[in-house]
Amino acid sequence: MNGISKGIHKVEIALKWDPSPVGQPPTDMDIVAATYLASDPYGDPAYVVHFDSRSPDGTIYLNRDSKDGKGFGWDEVLTMELDRLDARYARVVVGVIIQQRPARRTFVSVINPALRIREGYTDLAVDDFGEVLGSTAAKVAEFVRDDTRVWDFHAGVHGFEDDPATFTRTMGAPLKP
Numbered sequence: 001m002n003g004i005s006k007g008i009h010k011v012e013i014a015l016k017w018d019p020s021p022v023g024q025p026p027t028d029m030d031i032v033a034a035t036y037l038a039s040d041p042y043g044d045p046a047y048v049v050h051f052d053s054r055s056p057d058g059t060i061y062l063n064r065d066s067k068d069g070k071g072f073g074w075d076e077v078l079t080m081e082l083d084r085l086d087a088r089y090a091r092v093v094v095g096v097i098i099q100q101r102p103a104r105r106t107f108v109s110v111i112n113p114a115l116r117i118r119e120g121y122t123d124l125a126v127d128d129f130g131e132v133l134g135s136t137a138a139k140v141a142e143f144v145r146d147d148t149r150v151w152d153f154h155a156g157v158h159g160f161e162d163d164p165a166t167f168t169r170t171m172g173a174p175l176k177p
Contacts, residue, residue, distance in 0.1 A: 007150035009083040014074035018111035026068035028099040031078040033060050038090035048168045059084045082151045093172040094141040097164045108133040125155040135159030137167040
């Protein structure tokens, strides 16, 4: 980042997939976002936003939630207003979870999954989860606030094989080589 960068302000994370074939259990994928305090940016999340929740201050919220991929266009959409997020937060990590009920699923069994991260009309990242096919969840983005209060985006899809509860606790930990 250079001195003229204005940083990231408002971001949309969108997820889509095709419904399961007839006779098979529905595929349910969810976007989650975890915030981390400046005093402990790699510790436990201060809070996690997922289906049926939003951030306490309303800056991170789910616009659309699908339990089966039968929506038109993007099935799940999460919006983050980083420029409004309180200064005590220095990091936000975003992940995607495949719900494991009623059947165990990894990304290889999801039909046509797609991810788009954008600010305004600019795509910051797009992905199809092709590098994490054996995973049940994936960290898909990290947003970090620097000392000048400017948010920076770090792309990259990293797979996990955790259940949803464990994943939301561990997705923000430093990645091991």
